[in-house]
Amino acid sequence: MNDKLNDSASLERLEPNSMAAGQTPYSAWMQTDALHALQRPVSDHPGEHAWIVTVQVSELYWTLIIKEMQTAQRQFRANDLTQAQRTLQRIVAHHEPLNATWRSIAWMTPTDLLAILSRAVATYGKDTALQGWAYRQMVYLLGIKQVEHLKHFTPQPQRWAQLSQALAEPSIYDDVLAYLNRLGFAVPGDVLERDFAVPYRPSKAVEEVWRDIYAAPSRNLELQQLGETLADIAEGFSTWKHLHLMATRRTFGARPAYFGTEGIAWLKPTMDEIPFPELWSARGFIGDPPAACPHARK
Numbered sequence: 001m002n003d004k005l006n007d008s009a010s011l012e013r014l015e016p017n018s019m020a021a022g023q024t025p026y027s028a029w030m031q032t033d034a035l036h037a038l039q040r041p042v043s044d045h046p047g048e049h050a051w052i053v054t055v056q057v058s059e060l061y062w063t064l065i066i067k068e069m070q071t072a073q074r075q076f077r078a079n080d081l082t083q084a085q086r087t088l089q090r091i092v093a094h095h096e097p098l099n100a101t102w103r104s105i106a107w108m109t110p111t112d113l114l115a116i117l118s119r120a121v122a123t124y125g126k127d128t129a130l131q132g133w134a135y136r137q138m139v140y141l142l143g144i145k146q147v148e149h150l151k152h153f154t155p156q157p158q159r160w161a162q163l164s165q166a167l168a169e170p171s172i173y174d175d176v177l178a179y180l181n182r183l184g185f186a187v188p189g190d191v192l193e194r195d196f197a198v199p200y201r202p203s204k205a206v207e208e209v210w211r212d213i214y215a216a217p218s219r220n221l222e223l224q225q226l227g228e229t230l231a232d233i234a235e236g237f238s239t240w241k242h243l244h245l246m247a248t249r250r251t252f253g254a255r256p257a258y259f260g261t262e263g264i265a266w267l268k269p270t271m272d273e274i275p276f277p278e279l280w281s282a283r284g285f286i287g288d289p290p291a292a293c294p295h296a297r298k
C-alpha cells in the first residue's frame with residue numbers, strides 16, 4: 001500500500017489522479033482499474049466473489065457514513081441545523097443499499113461459508129470482522145464507545161491511533177446534545193464535559209430534553225424532525241445488525257466463533273446497543289397525557 005492509499009484510509013481527502021495514458025476520463029475519475037483489481041479470492045468456490053464484493057461494498061458504505069457524520073458534526077458546531085439535517089438524511093439513505101447487500105450472500109449454506117472461510121484461514125490466519133476499522137469508527141461516531149475493540153488493531157498502529165482518537169472525541173450524539181444546549185435546552189454539564197472515551201451513561205435530564213422537544217405537536221418542529229432522522233439512522237444501523245445475526249444463524253449455527261464463544265451468543269447482546277438512548281427512552285413519555293383523550297389523568 002502506498003502513502004496515498006494510507007491517506008485515504010485515514011479518511012483524508014485525496015487529490016484527483018492525473019489522467020495517465022491508457023485511461024478514459026471515466027476510468028481516471030472512478031479509478032475502475034484499481035477498484036476491479038481488489039477482489040482476490042482464496043478459494044475456488046464460485047460464490048467467493050459475491051462474498052468479497054459484499055464485504056468490500058459494506059466497507060465503502062461504512063467509510064461514507066463516517067465522512068457524512070464528520071460533516072454533520074462540523075455543521076452542528078456551526079449551528080447550521082438545516083445543512084446538518086440534509087447530511088443526516090443522506091446517512092438514512094445510505095443504510096438502504098448497505099442493508100440490501102445481505103441479499104447478495106443470502107444463498108449461502110453452512111457448507112458454502114465454511115468452504116470459503118477454511119481457505120481464508122489457511123491463507124491469512126484466523127480472521128474476524130472485528131479487525132475491520134471502518135465499522136468500529138462508525139460505531140464510535142454513533143456514540144457506542146467500547147475501548148476493548150482497540151486490541152484488534154495493535155498490528156496496525158495507524159488504525160489503532162485513528163480509532164483511539166475517534167474513541168476520545170465527541171460522537172454525533174454529543175454534538176447534537178451540545179447544539180441543543182446552545183439553543184437553551186438544559187443538558188447537564190456533566191453530560192457535555194465528560195471523558196468521551198468512556199461508555200455514555202443515559203441521563204434523565206437528557207430524556208427530559210427530548211420530551212420537551214416533542215411536548216407540543218406544533219412547537220420545535222425542526223428539532224422533532226432531527227429526532228426522527230436520528231431515529232431512522234439508529235433503525236438503519238440496528239437493521240444491519242439484525243440481518244447480520246440472521247445470516248449468522250443461517251450459515252454458522254451455534255458453532256464457536258473467533259473468541260471460542262458461540263457466535264450467536266456473542267452477537268445477541270449487541271442488538272441492545274442502540275444509538276441515541278434517551279431519544280428512545282423518552283418515547284415512553286412523549287404524548288403523555290394524550291391531549292384529546294377524555295380518559296387522560298388531570
Ligand code: HEM
Pocket residue numbers: 054055058059113127128129130132135244247248249251252257258259262263264266267270
Ligand atoms: C454470513 C456469514 C457471517 C457469519 C457467520 C458471521 C459471524 C460473525 C460473528 C460470530 C461475529 C462475532 C465476532 C467473531 O466471533 O468473529 C461477527 C462480527 C462481525 N461481523 Fe460477521 N459474520 C458473517 C458475515 C459478515 C459480513 C458479510 C460482514 C460485513 C459485510 C460482517 C461483519 C461483521 C462485523 C462488522 C462484526 C462486528 C459486530 C459488532 O461488533 O457488533 N459479517 N460476525
